[in-house]
Amino acid sequence: MSAALSTTRAFVAGYARDRIALAAFWMLCALLLAALAAPLVTPQNPYDLAQLDILDAKLAPGAQSAAGYTYWLGSDDQGRDMASAILYGLRISLGVGVLSTVVALGLGLVIGLIAARAGGWLDALIMRIVDLQLSFPSILVALILLALVGQGVDKIVIALIVVQWAYYARTVRGAALVELRREYVDAAVCAGYSGARILFRHVLPNVLPPLIVVATVQVAHAIALEATLSFLGLGMPITSPSLGLLIANGYTHLLSGKYWISFFPGIALLLTIVAINLVGDQLRDVLNPRLK
Amino acid sequence: MLNYLLRRLAGSLAALVAMSLLVFAGVYAIGNPVDILINPQADQTEIARTIAQLGLDRPLWEQYWIFLKGALGGDLGKSFVASVPAIDLILERMPATLELAFVAMAIAIVLGIPLGLLAGLKPGSWVGRTIMAGSILGFSLPTFWVGLMLILVFSVQLGWLPSTGRGATVDLCGIPVSFLTWDGLRHLLLPATNLALFELSLLLRLTRAGTREAMLQDYVRYARAKGVPERDVVRVHVLRNILIPIVTVAGLELGSLIAFAIITETVFAWPGMGKLLIDSINMLDRPVIVAYLLVIVSLFIVINLLVDLLYTALDPRLRPGHTTS
Numbered sequence: 001m002s003a004a005l006s007t008t009r010a011f012v013a014g015y016a017r018d019r020i021a022l023a024a025f026w027m028l029c030a031l032l033l034a035a036l037a038a039p040l041v042t043p044q045n046p047y048d049l050a051q052l053d054i055l056d057a058k059l060a061p062g063a064q065s066a067a068g069y070t071y072w073l074g075s076d077d078q079g080r081d082m083a084s085a086i087l088y089g090l091r092i093s094l095g096v097g098v099l100s101t102v103v104a105l106g107l108g109l110v111i112g113l114i115a116a117r118a119g120g121w122l123d124a125l126i127m128r129i130v131d132l133q134l135s136f137p138s139i140l141v142a143l144i145l146l147a148l149v150g151q152g153v154d155k156i157v158i159a160l161i162v163v164q165w166a167y168y169a170r171t172v173r174g175a176a177l178v179e180l181r182r183e184y185v186d187a188a189v190c191a192g193y194s195g196a197r198i199l200f201r202h203v204l205p206n207v208l209p210p211l212i213v214v215a216t217v218q219v220a221h222a223i224a225l226e227a228t229l230s231f232l233g234l235g236m237p238i239t240s241p242s243l244g245l246l247i248a249n250g251y252t253h254l255l256s257g258k259y260w261i262s263f264f265p266g267i268a269l270l271l272t273i274v275a276i277n278l279v280g281d282q283l284r285d286v287l288n289p290r291l292k
Numbered sequence: 293m294l295n296y297l298l299r300r301l302a303g304s305l306a307a308l309v310a311m312s313l314l315v316f317a318g319v320y321a322i323g324n325p326v327d328i329l330i331n332p333q334a335d336q337t338e339i340a341r342t343i344a345q346l347g348l349d350r351p352l353w354e355q356y357w358i359f360l361k362g363a364l365g366g367d368l369g370k371s372f373v374a375s376v377p378a379i380d381l382i383l384e385r386m387p388a389t390l391e392l393a394f395v396a397m398a399i400a401i402v403l404g405i406p407l408g409l410l411a412g413l414k415p416g417s418w419v420g421r422t423i424m425a426g427s428i429l430g431f432s433l434p435t436f437w438v439g440l441m442l443i444l445v446f447s448v449q450l451g452w453l454p455s456t457g458r459g460a461t462v463d464l465c466g467i468p469v470s471f472l473t474w475d476g477l478r479h480l481l482l483p484a485t486n487l488a489l490f491e492l493s494l495l496l497r498l499t500r501a502g503t504r505e506a507m508l509q510d511y512v513r514y515a516r517a518k519g520v521p522e523r524d525v526v527r528v529h530v531l532r533n534i535l536i537p538i539v540t541v542a543g544l545e546l547g548s549l550i551a552f553a554i555i556t557e558t559v560f561a562w563p564g565m566g567k568l569l570i571d572s573i574n575m576l577d578r579p580v581i582v583a584y585l586l587v588i589v590s591l592f593i594v595i596n597l598l599v600d601l602l603y604t605a606l607d608p609r610l611r612p613g614h615t616t617s
Contacts, residue, residue: 277432
C-alpha cells in the first residue's frame with residue numbers, strides 16, 4: 001500500500017516538474033468541467049429555439065443581448081450566444097473523441113492480442129490489413145468510409161474507430177510478442193491456465209499502460225479529425241453541432257469580417273487539442289523508463 | 293535485387309486488387325448499386341436498360357470482373373452532373389492538386405530542414421525552444437482552421453492576397469500551371485502555406501531529432517578533433533547522414549499532401565481533385581467518387597513503391613542479401 005502510494009507520489013512529482021505540462025493539465029480539467037457543466041453555466045441553451053432572438057444575430061463580442069446578458073464572444077447568424085454554443089460543442093467534440101478512442105483501443109487490443117497469440121496465417125492476414133490501412137492517411141480512410149455509408153453521429157464514430165483500431169492492433173501485437181516470451185508466461189502455462197486467461201489476465205495488464213498514453217494523444221487526433229470532417233460537411237449532422245460544425249457555420253461570414261463565429265470555436269478546439277497533446281507528451285516522458 | 297523488385301511489385305499489385313475489392317464491396321455490396329451508379333432522375337425503362345448494361349442482374353463475381361475490366365480500361369462510369377466520363381474530370385483537376393502539393397512540399401523542405409537543424413544544434417537556447425513550440429502548434433492546429441485564419445488575416449484584414457481560386461495559368465508542356473504567372477503565384481501562396489504547415493513541422497522535428505543524435509556520434513567528435521570547421525562538420529558530416537531518412541519521409545508524405553489537399557482545396561476553393569471529391573460527395577455524384585478513390589489509391593501505391601525502391605537504392609544496408617555483421 002505504502003509502496004503504491006510512493007509510486008503515485010513519484011509519478012505526480014515527475015509530472016509536475018514541467019510547469020507547462022502542469023498548466024496544460026489544469027486547462028484540460030477546466031475544459032472538461034466546462035463541457036460537462038455546459039447546461040448549468042451557460043446563459044442560454046443555444047439549441048432551444050425559444051431562447052433565441054433573431055434580432056441578436058451576428059452581434060460582435062461584448063454586445064448586449066435583448067434578454068439583458070452580454071455576448072462575450074459575439075453571436076452567430078441565428079442569434080446564438082457563441083460562448084454557450086462553444087461549451088455545448090465542446091461536449092459533443094470531446095464525447096465523440098473519447099468514445100471512438102476507447103472503442104478503437106478495446107478493438108485494437110483484442111485483435112492485436114489474438115494476432116500475437118495465434119501467429120501463422122491469421123497473424124499475417126491481420127497484419128497485412130493493418131499495413132494496408134496505415135499506408136493511407138486517416139482523413140482519406142474516414143472520407144472514403146463516410147462517402148460510402150453516408151452521414152450521422154453513429155457513422156462518424158464508426159469512421160473514427162475504423163481509422164484508429166489498426167494503430168493499436170499493431171502496437172499491442174508488438175508489445176504482446178515481447179511479453180509472450182517472458183518467464184511469467186511460461187510460469188502461467190506450467191500452472192495450467194488456459195490460453196485466453198494468460199492472454200487477458202497476464203499479458204494484457206503488461207501491454208496496457210503504454211497504450212493508454214498513446215490513446216490520450218489519439219483523443220486529440222480524433223477530435224481534430226471529427227472537426228475536419230464536420231467542416232467538410234461530412235461529419236456531425238446539424239442537430240449535433242460540434243466545434244468543427246460551428247467553425248464551418250462561421251466560414252460563410254468570415255469574408256464579411258465577422259470573424260468571431262469561426263474564430264472562437266477554433267480557439268476552443270485549439271486549446272483542447274494542445275492541452276491533450278501536452279498532457280500526453282508529459283505522461284509518456286514520465287512513464288518512459290528509458291528517460292529516467 | 294531483381295527478385296526483391298518482383299516481390300515488391302507483386303505486393304503492390306495485391307494491394308491494388310485488395311483495394312479494388314474493397315471499393316467494389318463498398319459500392320456494390322453495402323449500398324444498392326442501382327442507387328449509386330444510376331442517375332436518380334432516370335425513369336423506369338432507363339433504369340432497366342442501365343441495369344442490363346452494367347450487368348447488375350448477373351452474379352456478384354461476374355460483376356466484379358466487369359467492374360475490374362472497366363477500371364483497367366479507364367472506364368469508371370459517367371458523372372451524373374457533368375455527363376462526361378468521371379475519370380476525365382479527375383484527370384483534368386489533377387495538375388492543380390499536384391502543383392499545390394509539390395509547392396507545399398517545397399516550402400516544407402526549404403523551411404523545415406534549416407529550422408530543424410538550427411533547433412537540433414541549439415536545443416536549449418531560446419531559438420531552439422521557440423522553433424519547437426512553433427512546431428507543436430503546427431502539429432496541433434487543425435489545417436482547415438489555419439486556412440480560415442490565413443484568409444481572415446491576409447485576404448480580409450490586410451487585403452494582400454486573394455482567398456479563392458487558382459488565378460491565371462499558363463501551359464507548361466500542355467499542363468496548366470499557376471506558379472509561372474504573378475497572379476497565379478499570388479493565388480498559390482496562401483493555400484500552399486496552409487498545406488505545408490503540418491509537413492513543415494514534421495520535417496523540422498525529424499531533422500532536429502536526427503541532428504541531436506548525429507552530433508553525439510563518434511564521427512562528429514573525430515571530425516572536430518581533426519580540426520574540421522564547425523560549419524563543415526554540420527554540412528558534410530551531420531546533414532549528409534541525416535538526409536536519407538528525411539528525404540524518404542518527404543517522399544512518402546507526398547501522398548499525404550495529396551490527401552490533405554482535400555481540406556485546403558475546400559477552404560481556398562482551389563480547383564483540384566480534392567475539391568472535386570467534396571463537391572461530388574455533396575452532389576451524390578458517385579461515379580466521380582469511385583473514380584477518385586481508385587485514382588488516389590493507385591497513386592498511393594505507386595508512391596509507396598517508388599519510395600521503397602529509392603530507399604533501398606540509397607541505403608545499402610536495406611538491400612536483400614545484405615548481412616549485418
